[in-house]
Amino acid sequence: MTPDRRTLLHAGVSVTATLASATFAGQSPGSPEPQPLKTLPLDDAESRAAAAQDFGHIIQRQPRVVCKPRSSAEIADILRWARQQELKVAARGQGHATYGRAMAEDGIVMDLSALTAIHRVEPDRVVVDAGATWHAVLEATLAKGRAPPVLTNYLGLSVGGTLAVGGIGGSSSRHGLQTDQVWELDIVTGEGVELTCSSTGHAELFDAVRAGLAQCAIITRATLRLMRAPERVRRYLLHYTDLDSLTVDQRRALGDARFDQLQGAVVPDGAGGWRYQMEAGVFYDSSTPPDDKALLAGLADKHEIVSDLTFGDDANAFAKLEKLLRSNGQWFNPHPWLLTYLRGSNALAVANKVIAGLNSDDLGPFGRITYYPMFTGTCRTPLLRLPDEPVVFPFNLIRIPASPDKANADRQVARNRAVYDRIRSAGGMLYPVSALAMSPPDWMDHFGPRWPLLREAKHRHDPGGILTPGYDLF
Structure with missing residues (x-):
């Protein structure tokens, strides 16, 4: 395996004195x-x-x-x-x-980049400011032998940023999303009111803030659940000739609970076609190494162990891809990504149709389509929208264009909309960090029966409608 393939896998100023005047240019007369x-x-x-x-x-x-x-x-x-x-x-x-x-x-x-404090780490929880990155959180908790149950593949994201949308990771099938690991939030509402909310206090606001797209409050601090951190992670890469056989093995591995992390991808093969692969990880302690033969029994004949790292090094492995993309300039190109969830009952059919309309140029040489199954039973965040089935498939077009061409980025955004409309018509859902325009009626359709929860929280806690206009919800 080449180094690049391994990399792809793992993938202000504040003052205390009161200002005599703090008006901005353009204040209306009167x-x-x-x-x-x-x-x-x-x-x-x-x-x-x-x-x-x-x-x-x-x-x-x-x-x-x-x-x-x-x-x-x-x-x-x-x-x-x-x-x-x-x-x-x-x-x-x-x-x-x-x-x-x-x-x-x-x-x-x-x-919020100044709000980065890790306030305390206890055996079952960590209290952190919203501007702290997940990398910093993990570093602090690992020092105590603890770790968050769900980590995003890229740890350079802020805690507040992922809690505003959901926060999915390789262990989400077992533990839900990062929003499901929250015990308490300190927030400031759109009216400028500081509150602490949880499932037992201001519960309606707690449910409206987690995955609520920052529409009614800004998260300032979070109390998050922790688990015992495993010592090591062994990663496997299994190869397939088509999406059908990949899906069969992914479902088998999910149902058997063989792996602690289960993901998968469709990636350009460099010759105009695709490679299909399952990516799985097992947590273990040094004294009890995993049984490779048992874990891989009945799955693809072609497989390999791609890494065996400490838990911390494994969690930070995406940093290698970031370094590569920064060095070749592609980190700074447009990223017209589309992230969705497919219904488990028709995921294979829908994914095959979408992939048939794509080519490697739609993704770029380091792009990929992520595709894998996860259980929904552990996902309890009300505003996190998933198809109403026990198994869903995250299906994401991770486009990393080779050039900064704006016209190409605009074309991919338009294609995102077409793909999303197809997925939505098949019962799929959007993960709302995607690059496509959404109108207020689109969002109303997206949130469905949960729309009144968000709408009422918005009207009550941000009556001036000042927060987070970029989503165009209201």
Whole structure:
């Protein structure tokens, strides 16, 4: 196996003095005198330009200013001021959105990168600020022999960012999403009210904030469940000639609970065709190595062990791909990704039809289609929308174009919409970090019976409608 194939697998300023005046250019005549801000807005060209971009490099929206709060109280202060001035506000963590979701045209971008504290690690939980990355969380918990049950493949994402959308990982089939691991959230509502919510206190708000696309509150701190961290992870790669045989083995492995992590992909083979592969991981301690023969029994004849690493090194393996993409410039190209869930009952048929309309140029040389089954019984977040079946298939077009060509990115975004419409008509669902335009009726359809929960929370806790305009929900 080549090194590149192995890599692909693993894959502000704050002040305490009160400002005499904190008005922004463009304040309407006769507007109420604003309360002074305690956080100095950054309106320099460099700060605003950075906040007008994201990882997707598809949408650009210039904010009026950027604010970099260092506490929940400062966030509340900014939101109260923004509501009074009728300015839109978007919270930004690590900037890894793909379609402008954390942008606010002529409004305020709230840069949470200063809120990174890991407050405490206990045997069953960790308390962290929303701006902390999952890499930092894992580093702190591993020092205590603990780990979050669900980690995203890329740990450079912020805690608040993934909790606003769901947060899926290789162990989601066993543990649900990252939003299912939350015990308590500190938040600031769109009215600038600081609250703590959980399943037993402000439960309706707790359910509206997790995977609620930051529509009614900004997460400032999270208390997350922990488990005992395994010592090592052994990873297997199994090869198939077509999607049908891959699906059969994936379902068998899922049903038998053979692996602690189960994923899979369809990747360009370099000759205009596709390679089909199952990617599986087993957690173990040094004293009890896994039985490779038993784990692989009855599965594909062609397989290999691709790595055997400490749990921490395995979790951070995607950093190798990031380094490669940064070195060749593709990290900074457009990323018109589409992430969805297919119904287990028709996933194979739908995926085959979509793949038949794609070629390797639609993905780029380092792109891939991720496709694998997961159980839904452990996914309990109300606003996380999944097909109503016991097994679903995450089906994602991870497009990494070889060039920064905007016309190509626009074409892929249009194709995303066509693919999504096909998937939706077949009963599939969107994972809402995708690069495609969604209208308010689209979102109403997406949330379905859960729409009233989000709508009422929005009206109650963000009556001015200032939060997170990039999704275009309301």
